[in-house]
Amino acid sequence: MPNDTTSYTLDSREATDVAELSLALSRSYRSFDDPELLRDLPTLAAELPRNVQRHLREFQLADRRGFTAIRGHHFDQERIGPTPEHWRGRERPGPEFPEEILLLLYSALLGEPFGWATQQDGHLVHDIFPIRAHEDDQLGMGSKELLTWHTEDAFHPYRSDYLILGALRNPDHVPTTVGELDLSFLSKEDIDQLFEPQFYIAPDESHLPKNNSVASQEEMNRFATILRIVEERRPVALLYGSRQDPYMRVDPYFMDLPDDPDACRAYEALCKVIDAGMQEAVAEQGDFLVIDNHRAVHGRLPFKARYDGTDRWLKRACVTTDLRRSRELRATADVRLLG
Template structure:
C-alpha cells in the first residue's frame, strides 16, 4: 500500500486481484519479448496496455485528460524482491534485460496510456528505461544517482525543447522511505507584471550533467557526435521563457540549479526570484514505497529528492524511470530515423 507523506496526493491502490493480474501480465510479456527497445514491443504497447486492469487504465487516462494534477501514484504492485535481486552498484555494464525486466515492462505499458516512451542518446548510454540508485562517486552530484546532497527540484530536462511530457518512476524498493519532493505552481501568488516577464525568452537553462560525455560511455566518433547538440546549447546559451501555454493556467519549465538570468536584466531577475519562492514554498514530500509507481506531469510539476545516507549493500533505494512524450513526431529532427526512440 502507498505510504504518502502528503495525503493530498491522488492515488489508486491495486486490489489483490488487480495486483496479481498485473504481475502475471508482466511476467508473461517478459517471456515473449526480448527487451524494452524491441521494435515489436514498441509497436504492440498500445494493444498490450489494454490488458492492464480497467480501473488502472481509466485512472491514468483521467490523469492525462484532466490536465490539472502535477502528479499521481498507483500503489500495490507486486515487485518480487527475490527475483529482482540486490540494488546494483552502477547502471553501466549490467546485463540487459536484467531480472527486473517485468517491472520495466510495467512502466512501458503505463507509458502507452500517456503517449510514447523515448530516451536520450546522451543519457545512461541510450537505454529507454533508466536506473535510479545511489552510486558512490556521485554522492554529492545533482544527479538521480546522487544521495548525500539535496537533489534540487526541477523540470526534467528543462533545457530541452523536446523534454518529456510525463515521467514514470517505479519504486522497486525504498526501505529508508527516501522522499521525492514535488511542487506545482500557485499562479495567484505572482504579480501580473512578473507573469508577463516569465512568458518572455529572458532566461537561460543549461543542460544538466546527466547529458554530458563524462557521465556516459564514449567509445567511438559516432558516439561522441551524439553530444554535439548538447554542447551547442551550452555554447550558444539560448534564452527561453519559464512559463508557457495558457496565460490563465500556464505550464512551467524550471531548473534553478542550472538556470541563469542576464546580469543586465533586473526585471527578469525579480520575476525569477518571485517564481522560485512561490514554487519552493509549495514543495511537499511523496514517499514512493516498494510497489508504488509515481507519475509526474513534466509541464505542471517539478520534482527533486531529499538527501539520504546510502549503504551500498544491495538494499538501497532503487527506482526505474521512463520518459514519455505525447507526440513522438515532434522530436523527429533529433532522431536518426523515424523508428528510433532515442534523441541525440
Template sequence: MNEIAIAGGVTTESVSEAEAAGMRRSAREQIIGRFPRPLDRQDTRDHFRLAARHETILPERVRDALARLRDGATDAVVLHGLPADDRTGPDAPPLLGWTWLAMVTRQLGHEFGYRAEKNGDLVHDVRPRPDGAATQSNASSAVDLSLHTEVAFHDVRPDFVVLYGVRSPQPRPATRLVHIADAVRECRPETVRRLREPRFRIAAPESFSPAGRAATEGVGPIGGSPGWPTVRWHSSITGSTAQDRAAIADFLDCAERVAHRVRLGPGSLVVFSNNRCLHGRDSFTAQYDASDRWLLRTYVLRDVTRLMTRYGPAPDGDGIRTLAEAA
C-alpha cells in the first residue's frame, strides 16, 4: 500500500512493490542501460543530467513532496521502498542508488562539494572506518553522531542534504532528524534569545582540519524569524560564559526530545533542509567488511551562481564542475 504521512515538518512516503518494479525496469532501460561508463564521484554531470531528464520515473506524489521541500512547505522528505541494487559483489557500483540520488538532487538544485571533504567528491560514500570509529565524523560507528548541520563552520553551506541507503545490516541504527521549529518550541525563551546572539564559536570538523581552517567566531546558531527559525550547529559549538553553556545544553536536550528516528535500509532515502533541520545517528557495531552500513550522500545548492560569483567560472565552463573546487 502507498503511504503518505506528514508530521513535524517531515513528509514520509512509501513506494509500493508494484511501483518499485516499474521504476526498476524504467531506470534500467532509460538511464542505466544508456550510461555505460563507470560512475565518477567527481564528475557526475552526464549521469545526473540523464537521470534528471527522466525524473518522471519517480511517482508523482514523490515529486510533489520534493517540490514542497524545495519551496519550503516541508523541511524533510523520507522515502522508503525505492528499488535497491542487486548485490553482485562486496563493492558493486550502486547504479540504481546513484539514479535515485541524482533525480532527487537535481529536482532540488545542483550537487557540489569541498576539496577538503572526501577530496572534492560530489557523491560521498559514507561507511565506517576503524580510524574514525570514535570520532564525530561520518566514519564513526562506536559513538552516537551528535546532532548537527552539515559544514556548519563554513559560510557556504548546503541548502539540502541527501542520504540514500545502499546497505544496512540489522539492527539498523537510527538517523535522528530534528525539525528546528519543534526544538525551539521546547526550549526556554531565554535559551532561544541567547542562541540568537552572535556569541558562539564553531570549529572545523576533523575532515577539514588538514586544510588549516580556523574556527568560525561570532555565530548565532539560531537564525531566521520567530515564526521561521533556522539553525547552524555542530558538536564543537562553544560559548564563553556559563549562560552560553547552559543554553547549548538546554537546546540539545530539547532537540533530542523531539527527534524523529529514521532507519535507512537499502532503498530508503532521506533529504532535508540543512537550514531547518539537525541530524545525527545512533551508534552501531561495525565489522569493517563488505557487510557494513553504506550510504550515499550529496550536498545540494539551490543556486550555483552564488559560488561562481565567489570562486569564478570553471576552466571548462561547467558550473557544476566548479563546485567540486569550492573550499
C-alpha cells in the first residue's frame, strides 16, 4: 500500500530494523510498566525510522484527520503463540512483549502512555481479543454484537488524546469502524446546542468492578472515582474547542439525553453526520492504527469468533499529551494508572 495522508507503510529495511529494535529492547527491560522503560521511551523512540517519526508528527501537528495507520511490521506468529482465552491470569511479560514495547514507542512519539486502575486490572497495555463470556457485550472482548462507535472513555475528563491499536493478528479482516465529524452538515443552532453541557455520558462496562478482579476493599477502592462519576451525573458538552473546527466526544450506548427537544434534535443530527461518514479501517496483522480521540469515534463490526487460538488479537494503549493533567488521580507522579 502506498504511503499517503492516512497511512505509512514500512519498507522491508525499515520493517527489519523495527523488529530488531523491539526484540533487543524486550531483553533489556522487565515489563511494559518497567519504570526504566517508561523513563527511556522518548530516547528509544528516536531510534524508530525517521520517516515513521515524521509521519506521526505531521499527523499530530495537522490536527485534521481522525486516524492514521503504520503498516508492514514483521510480527513473528510462532513466537507470539495462540490468541489467549482471557487477559486475566496471563504471565507478564508474555511472548508478545516486543510488540508491546513497540506500541509504547509509538505512544512516546505522540505523548505519554497511561492506563486505568479500573481496566484489565490496571495493566498499562491492554489485550483485545474475543472472550466467550463477553461475546454479546459492548466491550472490546465482544464479537457477536456490533461494538457501537464511541469516543474512548468519553465519560472521563482525562480520557486519552490518542488511542493506538496494534494488530498481532486479524485473519478474518475484522474492520475497526472510524467516524470523523463533518461540520458542514450541522446547522448553527445544532452546533450551539452541542456546545452546551447538557448531556450525560456514563462509564462503559470495562471500568466496572464486575469486569475486573476485586477480592478486597483495597481493590474496590480503585473504582471510587468511577463510581462517583456515576453518582454525580455531571452534564457535559459533546462538542468543544473551536466553534469553527470543534472536537467531539460521544458514546451513544452509554448516554442519557436531556428533556430539551432542541438538544435531542442536535444530538440526532450529530449521530446522523457521523453515521453517514463512517469508514472501515482494517488493522491487518502487522498494522498499528492510531486514532485521534478528539477527532474521531471508533467501533467494530461483529464477527464470528472461533476461540481456537487463531482469533483477532490487538494490543491497545492510551496516550495523553499532558500527563500532569491527571495528577490528582494518580497515586504518585511516577504512576501511569488513573484510579
